[in-house]
Amino acid sequence: MTRDFDLIVLGAGSGGLTVAQRAARYGARVALVEPGPPGGTCANLGCVPKKALWFAAQLAHAQALAVEYGFDLTPGRFDWNHFRLLRDRYIEGIRARYTERLREAGVTWVGAAGRLLARDTVQAGGTHYRAPQIVIATGARPRRLRLPGFELGMVSDDVFSMRALPRSIGIVGGGYVATEFACLLRALGCEVELLIRKQLLDGFDAELVQALSAQMRAQGIRITPQSNVSGARGEAGALLLDDVRGAAHGPYEAVLWAVGRVPNSDALGLEEIGVARDGKGFVQVDAHQNTTVPGISAIGDVTDGPALTPVAVSAGYALVERLFGGQPEASFDYQAIPTVVFADPPLGKIGLTEEQARASYGDAVAVYSKRFVPLQFAVAERREPTVMKLVCTGDDERVLGLHALGPGVDEMLQGFAVAMRRGLTRRELRSAVAIHPTSSEELLLMH
Template sequence: MAREFDLIVLGAGSGGLTVAQRAARYGARVGLLDPGPPGGTCVNLGCVPKKALWFAAQLAQAQALAGDYGFELTPGRLDWDRFRGLRDRYIEGIRERYAQRLGEVDVAWIGAAGRLVARDTVLAGDMQYRAPQVVIATGARPRRLPLPGFELGMVSDDVFSLSALPRSIGIVGGGYVAVEFACLLRALGCEVELLIRKQLLDGFDGELVQALAAQMRAQGIRITAESNVTGARGEPGALLLDDARGAAHGPYHSVLWAVGRVPNSDELGLGGIGVACDARGFIQVDAHQNTSVPGISAIGDVTACPALTPVAVSAGYALVERLLGGQPESQFDYRAIPTVVFAEPPLGKIGLTEREARARHGDAVRVYTKQFVPLQFAVAGHRVPTVMKLVCTGDDERVLGMHVLGPGVDEMLQGFALAMRQGLTRRELRSAVAIHPTSSEEMLLMH
């Protein structure tokens, strides 16, 4: 006999937790299935441990800057074991708080992977669970390639279990995961080579990406373009990467494969019940997160929507409001989503790149750019610039895109994203009162 619920959620990442808790607060009987700890990739193997490592990298660089300011100190290396302990205790605290919150709203936690055997029935082990509404929020995982020696390297999940900082590393990939790890590992003292097959940070503004690449090289990161890696060989501590042109790169102490992510959709039984996926395995959804099967919805990285934690959370919130909150037209607005690559320096964007804007609006697009050295660095005689770009359209110069490369961008862009969702124009930017002296004020003064 199946256990009955009003709603079943597959996946306890940020999106799944949002759906489960919000639905339970509306009085729904909710079953939440996941074989791993609550929090999913973001908390356990993604955003949170990555950002902690990024903060450590920032502190390493701050030591050098402090010396340039005149402080008497000798920059020291990170105590890796102490850092790991602090990070892991923090993450364990998040898990405990999630478990507590689920208990407070009576969400049934089922620590197992679920598989759909009917549109309203989930099988987990030898138990069946049934509900008229199922939400799939199983996320994604690092992509693995059928290349010789692939197993000699790591994927992003493995970085957080390292017992020591690698002396040198070859990173294969040009996306945000590759760039972030390249920058933070370099800041902590690792020798880094980044091997890119096509281009760096596809989807970000090309001009700012080029500026980031120049700053990465200035920090000592080797960037090898047009490198089609065909395999790895050697022994741990002395690894080589071969490419299609016959070149061998390395040797490296470690190798990191950062070659994309694949959706966790292949073990869900979707084909047997008619849930449509695209050629890459992402579940296809409409604007309301509906799949091709009534009663089954999907949110987050298991779909082809932007793979960002706040997107999954917001989409989940809107979905529950539609299903249970009396708002039948509720849906998440995917326009003007802010995102940041935690590189060194960080690169952020909201909305359209210049290329995307010109493809849609042609000659109506106007672009404003600015470069300046932030006061924090200029005082110490550093000349590394922050780069900003504003993409506008029409007679009122409505803002379509904001792009910033420089320190503080991760905290700077949130308010601008809210304004852009309300139809922000360049005139409104110019009329705002700036906080001085800050980098963000330069966004108001672009011409």
């Protein structure tokens, strides 16, 4: 049996949902092929449950700060199961809303894994689906290593199914996932050791990463650099991590492997129809999200772009405008993308780091930075600094990069990202009227 459509979308994560719903609103007949629940990693095993956990961690810190401010209270124990039920209920609501929106848009849901048989044909659940346009939006998954005892630990997907918080945990990795979970679990009472092979948060400003590392250590997180872990051993509740130098780390009640992600591109039949992938398995695309096969596009984490939900969504919008919206040249601009590591405190950036800017603009780069204790901490005589940096170039000092570490930076950077995409200069920052007293005003006043 073959069913005909105008568009087939493989994957119902943020990017796939965006493409399917927007194309349907243009009148396209759309089939959305997905074996799991709608929402993909972000809604089910990533951004949303992680951010809920981050809020819990912030409340734990707020209890301690409240005592320092003079409130008569004793910080309480965190009820993991109560939190887990609240989180899961919220996620079920997200899934229900996605399902309803797809129904309202007239999108056909195909609850099965899809495989490409030809440039216009997908097989899913025993049925063939045919369309002149196919979009691959199958996302990525946690990387699993072929190391002895790897199965004794968790990957990030498993954290959200835990029935209780471990008393101690060893986290292997130095990227977003490792850093965020180290901070969140420590705030909720876990003893945490972070074992980093190379460096923490590669791609973020080195000065701010160093400041974050110092604050993480002050919170009691053990950061062990140059740790090339070769395997795990032991039994549940008493796990050890070995490294290639012969050292043993632990014991830990749990281990989390946060060693990167790999694209979900290996079971789609891409090679058979000529869709090229790079050496890491990412689907190769051009500036318009085209693959090497006409009529087949790809967006999101299955490609080698920034692995961020808003990037997948924005690329999806542009793709649909090109395919169905009468804008044949529409494409997503990858410049000045904002991103935040939800550590404690959060670390955010927009655009280029100082190192990246100097590599491209040389001596034409000017850097302005500032350290200060935010008011909410200063009142309690705390000394944890907020750190901010501007990276500029040219006579007009156009802002190439904006970096911030401290409470609230996750919310304050969005407006600056809009301005930077419009060519923001330092003079424009300094001529704007600041909101006082806030931390964000320091971004306007740096010199």
